[in-house]
Amino acid sequence: MKSHAQLVIIGAGIVGCSAAYHLARLGRRDVLVIDQGPLFETGGSTSHAPGLVFQTNASQTLCHMAQYAARLYGELSLDGLPCFHPVGSLEVATTPERLADLHRRAGWGRAWGLEPEVISAAEARSRLPLLDEPQLLGALAVPGDGIAKAVRACEAMARAAQGLGVAFEGRVRVTGFETAGGRVSAVLTDRGRVACEQVLLCAGIWGPRVARLAGVSVPLTPCQHQYVRTAALPALAGDSREVAHPILRHQERALYARQIGDCYGVGSYQHEPLLVRPEALRDTFSPSAPSAAGWQAMPSVMPFTPEHFAGPWEDIAALMPALRGAEITAAMNGMFSFTPDGNPVVGESPELPGFWLAEAVWVTHGGGVGKAAAELLAAGECEWDMRDCDVARFEPHAHSRRYVHARGWSQYDEVYDIIHPLQQMERPRPLRTSPFYIRQQALGAVFFEGRGWERPQWYEANAEGTTLNAERQLAEALAVAERAASQPPQPLSLGAASRDKALSVRRGWSALNWSPVAAAEHLVARERVALFDMTSLPRLEVSGPGALALLQRLTTSELDRPAGSVVYTCMCGPAGGVRSDITVTRLAEELFQVAVNGPSDLAWMRAHLPPGSRVQIRDITLGTCCVGVWGPRARDLAQSLAEDDLSNEALPYFRARRTFFGEVPCLVQRVSYVGELGYEVYADAAYGLRLWDLLWDAGRPLGIIAAGRAAFECMRLEKGYRLWGTDMHSEHTPYEAGLGFTVRLDKGEFIGREALAHARERGPRRRLCCLALDDPATIVMGREPVWAAGRVVGYVTSATYGVSVQKSFAYAWLPSELAAPGERVEIEYFGQRYVASVAREPLFDPRGERLRG
Ligand code: FAD
Secondary structure, three states: OOOOEEEEEEOOHHHHHHHHHHHHHOOOOEEEEOOOOOOOOOOOOHHHHOOEEOOOOOOOOHOOOOOHHHHHHHHOOOOEEEOEOOOEEOOOOOEHHHHHHHHHHHHHHHHOOOOEEOOOHHHHHHHHHOOHHHHEEEEEOOOOOEEEEEHHHHHHHHHHHHHHHEEEEEOEEEEEEEEEOOOEEEEEEEEEEEEEEEEEEEEEHHHHHHOOOOOOOOOOEEEEEEHHHHEEOHOOOOOOOOOOOEEEEHHHEEEEEEEEEEEEEEEEOOOOOOOOOOOOOOOOOOOOOOOOOOOOOOOOEEHHHHHHHOHHHHHHHOOOHHHOOOOOEEEEEEEEOOOOOOOOEEEOOOOOOOOEEOOOOHHHHHHHHHHHHHHHHHHHHOOOOOOOOEEHOHHHHHHHHHHHHHHHHHHHHHHOOOOOOOOOOOOOOEEEEOOOOOHHOOOEEEEEEEEOOOEEEEEHOOOOOOOOOOHHHHHHHHHHHHHHOOOOOOOOOOOOOHHHHHOHHHHHHHOOOOOOOHHHHHHHHHHEEEEEOOOOEEEEEEEEOOHHHHHHEEEOOOOOOOOOEEEEEEOOOOOOOOEEEEEEEEEOOOEEEEEOHHHHHHHHHHHHOOOOOEEEEEEEOOEEEEEEEOOOHHHEEEHHHEOOOOOOOOOOOOOEEEEOOOEEEEEEEEOOOOOOOEEEEHHEEEEEHHHHHHHHHHHHHHHEEOOOHHHHHHHHOOOOOOOOOOEEEEOOOOOOOHHHOOOOOHOOOOHHHHHHHHHHHHOOOEEEEEEOEEEOOOOOOOEEEEEEEOEEEEEEEEEEEEOOOOOEEEEEEEEEEEEEOOOOEEEEHHHHEEEEEEEEOOOOOOOOOOHOO
C-alpha cells in the first residue's frame, strides 16, 4: 500500500467509489481509497442495498442528485452487465389523503425537473399486475426511477478511477489520524501509516466512530431496517428478465418492494426505530452466520427480528396477493444512517481543516453526493446548492448523542409520513428559549421550533375564543389589546368586510398549523405597534485588525462606511451564487455585528480567514437577545424609553446607535423585515426580560401587542423581502434574485466578483418574480411547479395570503422572458392548475414610505 497520497478516501461503498470516480475525472490522481472490507462487496450498507432509486424528494438538491445518480448508474456497466434498471416506479395510494399527497409529490417532481404522473388504479395494475386493484385509489408513476446494482456500480466507477490513476486497497482498517499545524496530516491503519493532505470520510454507519478518532463529530445514528427476499413466486414462473416490474412504495404501510427475477424483495419501515450505538458496530465479516443471501455475515447487518416483520408481511401480501404464502428465503435487519434532519452530511469539517465528510447517503444519492464532494474538494463549489447537506449546518446541540438519537428516531419513524411544511417536531423541546419566553407563555404563545429555538408563531392572547367566527375573533383580539391599553387603540383602517376575508380565507392544507389570530396580529402591527421576538436570528461579532478587509472580501457591497451604518448584502461563492444574505452593522473602525443565516455562514467566514489573521469571529446569538419593535407607533414607543434622539434625522433608515432603554444598554438598528417603521433592539440576554417589560408597559397606551412569526412571514412577503434558503440560494446570482442592488463591482476584489461581472453582462436568464393568483382563496405553500404554454417553466419558493394587500400571491422562479408584469402563468397545486399573473413588486408600500417615515 502507498505510504503517501494527497487524498485518502475512507470507505469503498457507493459514496467513496463515486467520489473517487468524480475526483479522477476532475484530474485528481493522487488519491488512495481504503476499506476495511474486501473490495467491492465490503460488508457495508451498499453491499446489501436492494438499490431502489426513487428520485422524488421535497429537497430540490437531493432530487437533482438522484436524477444525476440515475443517469450516471444508467451509463455505467461492468463486464457488459448494466448498473441500473430504469423500470420506473409506482407509489400507491389506498386512502384519499395519500392520493392527495401523491399529487403534491408529483408537483415537487415537476418543479425539480422530473416527469411524474398520477395514474388510475387500473393503470397502476396494468404496469404491475401483482397489485390488488380494488384497494388502490391511484398511484404516482415516475418514469426514470429504477434499481441500481450498487456493488456493480461501485466496481465500475472504481475501475474507471483506477484507469485514471486512483489506487484502491481492501482489508485496510483505519485506526487513527495524525494532525500537524491544525490540519489532518496522516491516516493510521492496521497496515501502516499513510501521509496525506486531505481525508474524505465515506464510512457510512461507521462514520461517527472513525471521525471521533480525529476529534470530529458526525451527527448520525445507525438504524436497523428490515428487508427480506422471497423464494420464487409461481406468479412469476417463466419470467427470465432480471427486473421488469416498476419498483413499488406502499407508504400507508411503510413498505416497499421490488422484483428480483422470479422472486420479490420487500423492505419495511413499519417497526419501531431500532437504533444502534456506533460503538456497538462490528468491523469484520462474521464467519458463523450463514444465510441464503450471505447478508448475515456482513458487519452492517444485525440478526433478523421476525416479530417485527409479521405485520408488514401481512400488509404486503394484502396488496400483492401473489406473495401470500411465499417462503422467505433470506431476511436481515440491515443498517444505514439517519441524521437529525434526515439529509446527508457533506463538506469539510469546521472542526479539522483537511478532514472532509460524505456521510449518511442513500444509494439513490450516492452518484450525486460523490460528484458534489469531488467538486467541493477540487474547486470549493459544486453544481448544486448544498444548504440541505452542508456539514456545518448543525447547531451545537445537534452533535449531542441524545439529540442525534431522538431526531434519528423520528426521522426513521416518519420516513414515509405525510409531513406538512409547518409540522412541528415534538422532541426534544424546549431546547433554546429567549429571555422573553415566560412573558410569551403568559400571552398564550403557540411555539414553533426553529434551529432549536422556541419561537412564538402566534399568541392566543390575541384571539381568545378560537371557536368564534372570524369577525368575532378579530373583535376579540382587538378587545384583548384594548383591555391591555389605558386608552382605546387606534381604529384599523381596513374595513370590516376585508378584515373578515383576510381572517377566514385559508382552508384545507394551507390552514393547517395556522391560525386566524396571525392575520389579526398582522393587521395590528401594520396599524399600531407590535413586539416580534427576533432573538433566534443568528448573529456574529467580527472584530480586530483586518475585520473590514475580511468582510469586504466576503460580501458584494461597499462596507467601508461610517460607524453606525447598516448594510444588507450578499455573500457569494466564486461562481457568483448567493451563499447567504447578511446584514452588517459597523459599530467601530474594526468592529462589526453581522446578522447571518446560520452556522454554515460562520464556518464559511472562518474558512476565509487569512493565515495568521487577528480577526475574531464570535457567535453572540446566545449571549444577546433581540426584539423587533415595528409598526407606525414604533418610534413613539421607542423614544419614550430611549435616552437618545431616535428621530428620523438622528437615526435614519439603515442606521444603528447605542443607547439605553430605561436602564437597559441597547443597540438600536433602524431596520425592519416587515416593512414598517421601527427598530431591531439588541441587548445582553440577561437584560432581556427587563427590556420586554419596559417596552410592554410603555406600549400599553399605544395598543401594543406581541406578534408571532406567522404574521412576520406574511408581512415580509408583502414587502418582497427574500428569505435565503427558501427564495434563493447558491444556484442563483443576486441579479436573478432581485438583489442586484447589493452588488458593487467597482468596490475592489471580492469573492464572486468576476463571475458576477459576467452575469451582469449576460443578463439574468431567470428571475424571482411575484405572482398574484386570480383566485384570492387559493393559497399555495411553496415548491409547486409553474406552467406556461403547456410546460413547466419554474417553481414557487414562498407563498401566502397577504392580509394587508388582500391577495393570494407567491414568489417563483421564472425564465426572464416570462418575468414581465402581466405575464400569465399557472401554478399547479395538488394536481390542479391555478391562473396567476406576474405582479409588480413589492405589493405593499412599494415606495417604502412607511419604513422611512
Ligand atoms: P457503506 O456502503 O457502508 O460504505 C462504508 C464503507 O466504509 C464500508 O465499506 C466499510 O467497510 C468502510 N469502513 C468503515 N469503517 C472503516 C474503517 N475504520 N477503515 C476502513 N474502512 C472502513 N438506499 C437506497 O438508495 N435505496 C434502497 O433501496 C436502499 N435500501 C436499503 C435497504 C437496507 C436494508 C438498508 C440497510 C439500507 C438501504 N439503503 C438504500 C441505504 C443504503 O444502503 C446506504 O445508505 C448506502 O449504501 C450507504 O453507502 P456508503 O457508501 O455511505 O456506506
